Amino acid sequence: xxxxxxxxxxxxxxxxxxxxxxxxxxxxxxxxxxxxxxxxxxxxxxxxxxxxxxxxxxxxxxxxxxxxxxxxxxxxxxxxxxxxxxxxxxxxxxxxxxxxxxxxxxxxxxxxxxxxxxxxxxxxxxxxxxxxxxxxxxxxxxxxxxxxxxxxxxxxxxxxxxxxxxxxxxxxxxxxxxxxxxxxxxxxxxxxxxxxxxxxxxxxxxxxxxxxxxxxxxxxxxxxxxxxxxxxxxxxxxxxxxxxxxxxxxxxxxxxxxxxxxxxxxxxxxxxxxxxxxxxxxxxxxxxxxxxxxxxxxxxxxxxxxxxxxxxxxxxxxxxxxxxxxxxxxxxxxxxxxxxxxxxxxxxxxxxxxxxxxxxxxxxxxxxxxxxxxxxxxxxxxxxxxxxxxxxxxxxxxxxxxxxxxxxxxxxxxxxxxxxxxxxxxxxxxxxxxxxxxxxxxxxxxxxxxxxxxxxxxxxxxxxxxxxxxxxxxxxxxxxxxxxxxxxxxxxxxxxxxxxxxxxxxxxxxxxxxxxxxxxxxxxxxx
Numbered sequence: 001x002x003x004x005x006x007x008x009x010x011x012x013x014x015x016x017x018x019x020x021x022x023x024x025x026x027x028x029x030x031x032x033x034x035x036x037x038x039x040x041x042x043x044x045x046x047x048x049x050x051x052x053x054x055x056x057x058x059x060x061x062x063x064x065x066x067x068x069x070x071x072x073x074x075x076x077x078x079x080x081x082x083x084x085x086x087x088x089x090x091x092x093x094x095x096x097x098x099x100x101x102x103x104x105x106x107x108x109x110x111x112x113x114x115x116x117x118x119x120x121x122x123x124x125x126x127x128x129x130x131x132x133x134x135x136x137x138x139x140x141x142x143x144x145x146x147x148x149x150x151x152x153x154x155x156x157x158x159x160x161x162x163x164x165x166x167x168x169x170x171x172x173x174x175x176x177x178x179x180x181x182x183x184x185x186x187x188x189x190x191x192x193x194x195x196x197x198x199x200x201x202x203x204x205x206x207x208x209x210x211x212x213x214x215x216x217x218x219x220x221x222x223x224x225x226x227x228x229x230x231x232x233x234x235x236x237x238x239x240x241x242x243x244x245x246x247x248x249x250x251x252x253x254x255x256x257x258x259x260x261x262x263x264x265x266x267x268x269x270x271x272x273x274x275x276x277x278x279x280x281x282x283x284x285x286x287x288x289x290x291x292x293x294x295x296x297x298x299x300x301x302x303x304x305x306x307x308x309x310x311x312x313x314x315x316x317x318x319x320x321x322x323x324x325x326x327x328x329x330x331x332x333x334x335x336x337x338x339x340x341x342x343x344x345x346x347x348x349x350x351x352x353x354x355x356x357x358x359x360x361x362x363x364x365x366x367x368x369x370x371x372x373x374x375x376x377x378x379x380x381x382x383x384x385x386x387x388x389x390x391x392x393x394x395x396x397x398x399x400x401x402x403x404x405x406x407x408x409x410x411x412x413x414x415x416x417x418x419x420x421x422x423x424x425x426x427x428x429x430x431x432x433x434x435x436x437x438x439x440x441x442x443x444x445x446x447x448x449x450x451x452x453x454x455x456x457x458x459x460x461x462x463x464x465x466x467x468x469x470x471x472x473x474x475x476x477x478x479x480x481x482x483x484x485x486x487x488x489x490x491x492x493x494x495x496x497x498x499x500x501x502x503x504x505x506x507x508x509x510x511x512x513x514x515x516x517x518x519x520x521x522x523x524x525x526x527x
Contacts, residue, residue: 003339028196055107055114056184058376063107063114063185065472068154069301069495072184074192075153076467077145081175086168088458089178090128091165096198098124099249102186102374106162114185119162126158130165131179149179150305153468153493157183175460187374189446189469195374201456268298293355296343301476302497308506309466309480312487313513315452321513324520325393327400330447333481333488334385334403335396335516337445340490340508342387347504355388357442358488359479362469381406383445392516432469438473450484466491 055063065072096102105116133144148167157163163183170176182192197203290296298320316331322332337359345352359382384402389395446469455462465484468491471477476495481488490509492502499505 011337028344037155053105053116056375057113057118059185060113062376063109063183063386065184067473070471070473070475071154071156072470072472073157073181074154074184074189074467075149076180077149077464078178078180078457078462079175079464080173080178080457082166082460083170083172083174083176083465084178084458084460085170086128086130089166089168090124090456092199093128094124096203096206097155097195100195100198100374101163103162107185119222122162126161126407127164128168131167131169133169133172145177145179146307146309147174150307150493150496152179153305153307154182154303157181175463183347183471184376188364188376188378189362189448189467190366190378191374191376192467200462201459253371286511291439292358293435295352295355295442296348296359297341297345297357297442297477297494297498299474299476299498301474301495304496305493306496306500306502307468307491307493308503309464309489309491310506310509312464312485312489313510315483315486315488317517318488318513321517321520324523325396328394328403329483331396331400331403332513332516333447334383335392335399336509336512337384337479337481337490338387338395338399339391339392339512339515340505341385341509342390343512344505345387352388356384356386358382358440359385359443359445360441361445361447382441383444393519396516397472438475441475443477443479444469444471444475445479445481447481448483450482456487464489471495489492 062072095462102116104119104122105343106119108115108117131148133141133148137146148169152167163186165181167176167178167179167181187195188466194204198206274403278394318329318332321327322329325332361383362378362381363381364378370377382407386395386398386402389398448467450465455465463485466480466482466489467481468478473494476498478493480491480493481490490506492505494500494502494505
């Protein structure tokens with residue numbers, strides 16, 4: 001699930017009452033960022049060395065989060081028909097991908113963070129390579145592709161070069177397969193969707209490169225303060241509190257010009273108090289989350305992965321079931337995930353009645369029109385999956401209830417701020433802070449809505465499109481749900497020590513949906 005939280009949505013809901021407040025918030029946020037920066041720029045710049053094209057603190061946190069068990073790479077695979085050739089792929093990447101500056105830059109780390117540096121010795125041959133899959137009996141070629149993708153997920157990228165690589169299998173099941181690895185410090189999933197739209201046939205043009213000598217990040221200290229804490233907060237606050245926007249704008253005015261506090265007295269105090277209460281409540285909920293239920297899917301991970309995915313389920317059928325039950329498509333899909341994981345554990349002989357596990361779900365905090373800027377601008381929302389409920393209808397309503405509790409939550413923004421703070425710390429301190437998430441989490445899960453029509457790439461049709469975000473710390477399960485071309489496809493990546501047979505989880509998705517569909521038809525709709 002990748003959720004967009006943007007101010008324009010609130011404006012659409014009530015443009016007359018909220019629109020002016022949104023504009024005031026944005027203006028006040030910029031002024032507040034400047035004021036805070038004016039007070040702290042010397043400290044931040046002198047202590048952290050924020051000069052030149054510095055990596056943002058959130059991106060730095062992702063860069064330093066690599067471990068022997070979990071590398072911070074976004075990995076994906078396209079299955080294409082008919083096949084494509086490497087030379088054509090290189091040409092398309094040169095024309096459409098390399099104009100994004102990050103894909104020509106390497107990373108230099110220092111005591112206070114990292115810097116993006118142009119790779120003077122850039123060679124596309126290091127980044128676009130051909131693969132020959134291990135031989136498998138006819139009809140089992142997908143297993144060879146899954147095995148190779150699992151190997152690549154645990155193979156580090158060359159830290160002396162730009163942190164990405166394309167692996168092309170020119171001959172695969174009558175077409176081609178392309179595996180992609182991109183380090184999370186370059187961009188999050190939503191930003192990489194924008195990159196994808198540049199690569200496909202008829203896609204959006206890539207961004208214009210900055211002119212030589214033009215400053216790239218000359219305002220890093222101020223940008224970091226504004227981007228990390230204030231700008232995301234404004235969009236989320238508008239959505240969370242709606243009509244209280246004028247009070248929030250006033251709060252930012254106070255931050256920019258404290259002397260106005262005496263003049264305005266307690267104006268807007270009630271709105272600010274309500275927002276403060278929500279912040280404290282959500283921060284407490286995030287910090288005091290109990291550790292996840294113990295299952296065989298939690299433990300100390302090893303250093304090998306396994307990957308599996310299933311054939312697509314028709315999206316129209318998922319939508320029809322959700323409409324009949326007054327649930328969203330997300331509710332239905334998450335219920336199927338919980339059911340498949342529960343069935344897998346029961347088949348292993350585990351007692352799971354009444355158990356639930358927690359999955360961290362990325363929540364987008366930026367407008368899509370800014371995705372081309374790359375970088376990471378997302379928070380994390382904890383989603384509870386009731387794996388112990390066997391009844392599919394009962395389970396989907398429980399998922400709906402849990403998802404309803406998250407609406408308007410500030411937890412994603414707080415998680416984003418936590419990552420920014422983690423990027424300021426030395427790696428051991430960062431690891432200790434981020435262990436908060438891994439102790440309380442069994443899985444990382446994404447649910448990305450893709451185009452309804454299949455895309456084309458170099459004249460070929462992208463028949464399957466799967467992507468996984470990395471797991472961190474001791475988390476050993478990643479679940480990907482992607483709607484594409486009229487279908488919904490599930491993919492799982494697991495630590496082989498904790499779950500050596502993820503295909504058995506995958507095999508449970510379709511039966512769980514079938515049971516939910518059948519029970520939906522059997523409900524007494526006419527009574």
